[in-house]
Amino acid sequence: MFSNSQIDIETLPKVEALELKPIAKKYFTIIVINLVILYGIIIAVLSAVKYFTKKEGFHSIYWYLVAGVLIVFLAQFILYKLGFKKRKYALREKDITYSHGYLNNSSTTLPFNRIQHLEISRSFLARKFGLSTLKIFSAGESGGDLSISGLPKEVADSQYAFLTNILNERE
Amino acid sequence: MSENNFNIPSRQSAKGIIVFFGVSVYKVIKGLIIVIAAFFLKYFQSGEALDIYNYKVILSVAAFILYFIIFAILKYLNFKFYINKDYFILKQGIINKEETSISKSKIQNVYIKQNVIQQLINVVSLSIETAGDDKTEIEIKALSKPKAEALKKQLLSGAKVEDNLEKKENIKKSVETTNVYYKASFKKLLLEGISENHLKSLVFVLAFIFGLYNDFKEFIKQFKVTSRFNEYFELDEQALLGLIMFNVTLLILLLITSFLFSLIKTVVQNFNLTVYRKKDGLEISKGLFNKINLGLVSSRIQNTTISTNKFKKALGLYKLSFTQAMVNKKQQLKFNIIGLNKTQINELINEFYSGVYTSIQKYKPNRYFILKEIMVNIFLLLLINIPIIFAPPLVFLINIPLVILFAANTLYAYKKAYYSIDNKYIVVGTGKLIETHTSFLETHKVQAVKIKQTIFQKKRKLATVKVYSASKAITIPHIELNIARDIKNFLLYKVESEDRDWM
Numbered sequence: 262m263f264s265n266s267q268i269d270i271e272t273l274p275k276v277e278a279l280e281l282k283p284i285a286k287k288y289f290t291i292i293v294i295n296l297v298i299l300y301g302i303i304i305a306v307l308s309a310v311k312y313f314t315k316k317e318g319f320h321s322i323y324w325y326l327v328a329g330v331l332i333v334f335l336a337q338f339i340l341y342k343l344g345f346k347k348r349k350y351a352l353r354e355k356d357i358t359y360s361h362g363y364l365n366n367s368s369t370t371l372p373f374n375r376i377q378h379l380e381i382s383r384s385f386l387a388r389k390f391g392l393s394t395l396k397i398f399s400a401g402e403s404g405g406d407l408s409i410s411g412l413p414k415e416v417a418d419s420q421y422a423f424l425t426n427i428l429n430e431r432e
Numbered sequence: 433m434s435e436n437n438f439n440i441p442s443r444q445s446a447k448g449i450i451v452f453f454g455v456s457v458y459k460v461i462k463g464l465i466i467v468i469a470a471f472f473l474k475y476f477q478s479g480e481a482l483d484i485y486n487y488k489v490i491l492s493v494a495a496f497i498l499y500f501i502i503f504a505i506l507k508y509l510n511f512k513f514y515i516n517k518d519y520f521i522l523k524q525g526i527i528n529k530e531e532t533s534i535s536k537s538k539i540q541n542v543y544i545k546q547n548v549i550q551q552l553i554n555v556v557s558l559s560i561e562t563a564g565d566d567k568t569e570i571e572i573k574a575l576s577k578p579k580a581e582a583l584k585k586q587l588l589s590g591a592k593v594e595d596n597l598e599k600k601e602n603i604k605k606s607v608e609t610t611n612v613y614y615k616a617s618f619k620k621l622l623l624e625g626i627s628e629n630h631l632k633s634l635v636f637v638l639a640f641i642f643g644l645y646n647d648f649k650e651f652i653k654q655f656k657v658t659s660r661f662n663e664y665f666e667l668d669e670q671a672l673l674g675l676i677m678f679n680v681t682l683l684i685l686l687l688i689t690s691f692l693f694s695l696i697k698t699v700v701q702n703f704n705l706t707v708y709r710k711k712d713g714l715e716i717s718k719g720l721f722n723k724i725n726l727g728l729v730s731s732r733i734q735n736t737t738i739s740t741n742k743f744k745k746a747l748g749l750y751k752l753s754f755t756q757a758m759v760n761k762k763q764q765l766k767f768n769i770i771g772l773n774k775t776q777i778n779e780l781i782n783e784f785y786s787g788v789y790t791s792i793q794k795y796k797p798n799r800y801f802i803l804k805e806i807m808v809n810i811f812l813l814l815l816i817n818i819p820i821i822f823a824p825p826l827v828f829l830i831n832i833p834l835v836i837l838f839a840a841n842t843l844y845a846y847k848k849a850y851y852s853i854d855n856k857y858i859v860v861g862t863g864k865l866i867e868t869h870t871s872f873l874e875t876h877k878v879q880a881v882k883i884k885q886t887i888f889q890k891k892r893k894l895a896t897v898k899v900y901s902a903s904k905a906i907t908i909p910h911i912e913l914n915i916a917r918d919i920k921n922f923l924l925y926k927v928e929s930e931d932r933d934w935m
Binding site: 273277363367369 | 757878879880881882883884885886887890900902905917918920921922924925927928
């Protein structure tokens with residue numbers, strides 16, 4: 262059966278009219294902890310070098326280095342803070358949308374009939390906070406895959422079950 | 433048929449032992465080339481004649497060869513494959529036994545290839561690529577050509593279209609009605625090689641030389657190359673002239689090398705390039721040292737790109753590259769046909785994307801495209817100029833050709849950029865000063881759609897759309913946000929409402 266009727270773009274379902282849901286607020290704490298650990302390690306290494314080295318040059322620039330690292334930390338913190346509000350997702354009848362990014366905002370929509378497989382991953386911290394990351398893969402390596410971090414475990418699990426159900430029905 | 437019965441476990445051709453042996457010797461030599469070179473160098477330096485007839489040398493070489501022969505025989509004996517109903521099963525491994533089974537419906541592509549050893553002993557290798565994870569790529573290294581063809585046919589017969597009688601018949605017919613569509617003459621290959629992007633080869637040659645230099649740094653030091661050069665140029669009044677001459681010669685040598693490199697590469701890779709037309713697609717065969725046979729099923733093609741550059745266009749040379757789902761990156765690069773003329777290009781494009789040329793309606797990206805390119809180029813110029821600060825003032829003149837080049841590139845990039853979307857096809861044109869590309873994608877092969885917006889675009893209500901397929905993404909840069917949304921809605925509607933087979 263072939264149909265090729267004209268499509269009126271105005272009447273198509275609009276992805277911009279979607280009401281996007283934010284991810285769990287707790288996830289920001291995880292981001293901050295990860296940031297602190299990362300920059301903490303960098304500063305610790307710098308301090309260790311300062312402690313063991315006898316080179317005058319390094320001692321004189323040590324505080325500049327630490328200040329530089331702290332500025333980068335602060336900048337990244339602010340970007341994450343601003344960007345956190347942009348991390349949103351939504352499901353429609355036939356596709357899933359994930360949007361994120363402050364400086365470079367992107368919103369990806371993946372139709373259900375293109376999903377290849379699903380994955381739920383939980384890092385150590387995420388387990389402590391009861392959060393999960395839902396990964397949705399499409400075919401190929403072209404990068405149209407979605408990875409939604411910071412979903413409450415129950416939400417991730419129910420989405421996972423819902424999508425698996427759709428995948429199974431398709432077969 | 434008894435010979436080609438794949439239902440019982442069978443080994444590959446006994447010549448496979450030679451292939452296994454050759455491959456492992458090649459790997460060892462490749463890995464140890466520096467050690468071997470160092471070994472010989474030490475001998476030469478010590479001034480002693482190399483005593484090849486020393487029993488120790490003979491014994492150790494013989495032991496090595498024996499080890500590899502036994503290894504190859506064991507590997508051959510333990511390598512069995514067969515087809516069981518809808519599954520292809522492969523057993524291998526000498527100590528660690530490994531069994532792989534692949535559902536025929538998961539098989540995406542089957543290639544037949546021939547490297548130098550395989551050409552010499554007249555066998556082919558057959559590799560199978562599957563959907564899903566890319567780790568399960570399988571290669572059978574030595575089969576007689578008819579056996580490989582028969583296996584390929586059996587493997588593909590069950591693939592995906594089994595329930596579709598019509599298609600099955602197509603496949604049968606296609607085997608019978610194979611005819612040569614296009615054969616690239618040697619002259620065409622030469623012209624293609626000459627009009628290649630030699631700057632790309634230059635980068636490659638430079639990287640190769642630096643890599644080599646790093647490996648052989650110690651030896652070069654021992655040969656005292658630098659001090660010899662220093663002596664050579666120590667004549668004071670002529671020092672500067674000598675240095676300039678030296679640099680100019682070096683540059684010319686590099687340019688000639690990279691020119692030859694791209695020429696030889698093009699000819700070797702595409703030697704005897706022949707395209708066969710089949711009912712369900714094309715078959716490409718090419719290569720001098722590594723012969724390769726690629727089947728291209730039209731329903732599995734994801735993106736198609738036409739590429740040319742100023743020189744090639746003048747010579748009437750166009751390249752057509754295809755991408756298929758699930759093909760690994762290295763293989764992907766080989767899915768192309770070079771040296772086609774305009775008529776052939778149009779014919780092929782019309783075959784895979786029927787009626788696309790009549791429906792193209794070109795839309796331009798926003799002029800912000802130019803602004804962004806200028807910003808990126810200014811940033812690049814600044815980066816280039818940082819090290820120049822410490823150089824003599826004359827070096828700053830390098831900025832003049834650079835600015836001209838960047839400006840021309842920006843202008844032509846905008847001039848050549850367009851997009852066209854209709855019910856069936858997405859067509860996107862891109863290019864720079866020299867090169868031009870046109871990409872085609874069928875709307876029902878879209879996998880996901882992304883709208884990207886930087887904060888600079890946001891102020892201007894612009895966005896960039898990225899359309900993902902199972903192999904490569906197509907980018908429509910800097911268009912109005914509402915148009916971007918319309919495109920996204922439209923493509924999603926197409927994909928979600930039709931539910932057509934897309935791989």
